[in-house]
Amino acid sequence: MKAKLLLTAMAMSLVLSACGDNGGNGGNGGNSGNAGNGSQASGNDGQAANAGNEATGDDLAYGKSAEPVTLSIGFKIPDDKLKNGDTNENNIVSRYFESLTNVKVVHAWEAKGDDAFKQKVNLAIASNDLPDAMVVDRNQLRKLIDNDMLEDLTDTYEKYGSQLVKDLYASTNGMALADATSDDKLYGLPNVAIEADAPSLLWVRQDWLDKLKLSPPKTMDDLEKIAKAFVEQDPDGNGKADTVGLEGDKSVVYGQKPNPNGFDAIFGAFHAFPKNWIKDASGNVVYGSIAPENKEALAKLADWYKNGLIDKQFALYKETQEPIVANKTGLFFGPWWMPYWPLADSVTNDTKAEWKAYAAPLDADGKFTTHMAPVTDRYVVVRKGYEHPEAAVKMLNVFTRYERRQDPNTEEAKKLDDYAAETGVHIRNFYPFDLLLDYSDAVVKRYNDVQKAVKGEIDPSTFDPDTKLVYDFTMAEKENPKKNMDAWKPAKAYEVGGAVLATQPMEKVYSVFYGMTRTMETKWATLEKLESETFLKIIVGDLPVSAFDDFVAQWKKLGGDQITKEVTDIVNDK
Known part of the structure; x- marks a missing residue:
């Protein structure tokens, strides 16, 4: 939880506000700018000023509605405390967007927190009492489509969607919009996740590696050799046998977007993809966690744990980052943004710490194989029959333009x-x-642009504000290393983590299904608990590796076979 909070508070304020195209065509630059404060309104209100020519493109996407429009929504209450008598429904943000669109947003209902919001949405669906628009998850979208409760947004999006929004969706190679489409009809406006957040990289104390004269890790054997050395050869030089090898987390794998200490990359090297739905060699849909390749990965991890190469206490830590920030380990897996957290704390506690990321271990063919996360998991939907579906699209246009700077x-x-x-x-x-939209390749593009600017190949004054900020932090860190952690975090996240994503080829495996089936709604929690407990017990030696076969049989018997059939039917119907 702490990792997610820190990523939201710090990384998202910078990382997830990535623009990605040097401030280029989002909003059609000069045209929208010239139409900005007021002239935009007069130029687009009813299109009278266009001498009878109907507005198109971004003039229409960002133009005010000719008459005031009311849009009722379901709203998730944040923790933020507003000032000056503002309310969740009427505040400096809502007033600004209303001034741009002539769309007044009212709250049909409010809910505090993810769980309460989800319950409110489910109730609205069950009672067929939808607000004009709201955000739903994948399963709720499916229910709404199946019950014919949503407005077809195909033409509305094509007509009113801004070029920026369309470019952001295009960066997913069509996958985001396809995820919200059924029978060739677009029923939702999806968020766009950053592709870089999915791979789990190997983070290594480079200063320890250099001190012990070890080569950078590539293979599983390399990783084993490094872990053994970090345990036995006093890499921190304090004369005590108090360092550990590879770290882990009691969740074992994350399955989609990782946090520190998951073993996802180990499973990927064996071509196992637990918690993902994949197709086997025969083209059959299977649940990744029961594929036989998992047994090989579990056997390797169990052997490492038995021989002390994995931290014996990994499943007992209250907070998974404890040994990392205490500099007791120099070896763990995590996504590219680890310098934001927990590595900033590691370096603060030991300024000699130098961390580097690697796309490792490689598989038997010398490739880094990784699962990917879904390109989207939330959608703005509009109730069927709402007279102004374009109001929802225009709202998405204006706040995305602001969010993307x-x-x-x-x-x-x-x-x-x-x-x-x-x-x-x-x-x-x-x-x-x-609902946040970003370029799918935002991190890689920002890394490449900043590196070109550092080399003098691009003028950093041409960057969008967020890329310019990363450039400034990068230069500040180069001038005064580790003197300002607010600069160190983004500089190293991009310079180290972003570099791996931008330069190392990867075999990317996407799940063929995300969401819930009818049987999953009642049995999935039990099956997930069985999976997590079995994997963890095998690794720490409480169960033999052969227990994996018993797990597979039990998983199938307890509803897994029926769920697999349901998932197969959904995948084949796409």
């Missing part, structure tokens, strides 16, 4: 930034929809 109304947008700085309020928490 491409809002041409610079003075008005700056007021939001200043308000956030003065109050600590997160502006994005008051968007009408909890």
Whole structure:
């Protein structure tokens, strides 16, 4: 939980606000800028000023509605405390977006927290009492489509979607929109996740590696050799046998978006993809956790644990990052953003610490094989029959443009930034929809652009504000290493983690199914518990490796076979 909170508070304020195209065509640059404060309204209101020519493209996407429009939504209440009498429904953010669109957002209902919001959405679906628009998850989207409760947004999106939004969706190679499409009809506007967040990289104390004169890790044998050396050869030089080898987490694998200490990369090297639905060599849909390759990965991990190469205490830590920040380990798996957390704490506690990321271990063919996360998992939907579905699209246009730092109304947008700085309020928490879009390759593109600027190949003054900020932090870190951790975090996240993603080829495996089937709704929790307990017990030696076969048989018997049939039917119907 702490990792997620820190990523949200720190990385998302910088990392997830990635623009990705040098401030280029989002909002059509100069045209939208010239139409900004007021001239935009007069130029697009009813299109009278266009001498009878109907507005198109971004003029229409960002133009005000000719008449006031009311859009009722379901709203997730944030923790932020507003000032000056503002409310969740009427505040500096809502007023700004209304001034741009002439769309007044009202809250049909509010719910605090993810669970309460999900329950409210489920109740709205069950009672067939939907607000005009709301955010739903994948399973809720499926129910709404099956019950014919949603407006077809195909034409509305094509007509009113901004070029920026369309470019963001295009960065997923069509996968995001396809995920919200059924029978060639678009029923939702999806979020876009950053592709870089899925691979789990191997993070190594490079200073320990150099001290012990060890080569960078590539293979499983390399990893084993390094872990053994870190346990036995006093890499921190304190004269005590107090360092451990590879770290782990009691969850064993994350399956989609990783956090510190999952063993996902070990399973990937054996071509095992637990918690993902995959197709086997015969083309059959199978649950990745029961594939025979998992047994090989578990056997390897159990052997390492038995021989002390994996931290014997890994399943007992209250917080998984404890041995990392205490600098008792120099070897763990995690995503590219680890310098934000927990590595910033590691370096603060030991300024000699030098961490480097590797795409390792490689598989038998010398390739780094990784599962990927879904490109989307939330969707803005519009109830069937709502007269102004374009209102939801226009709202997505304007807050995405602001979020991506491409809002041409610079003075008005700056007021939001200043308000956030003065109050600590997160502006994005008051968007009408909890839905963020980014370029799928934002991290890789930002890394490449910043490195070119460092080499003098690109003028950093041409960067969008977020890329410029990473560049500035990178230069500050080069000038004064480890003197300012606020600079060190993004500089190293991109310079080290981003570099691996940008330069190392990867075999990327996507799950063929995300979501829940009818049987999963009642039996999945039991099956997940069985899986997690079995995997962990095999690794720590409480069960023999042969127990994996018993797990597979039990998983099938307890509903797994029926669920597999349901998933197969859904996949084959796509």
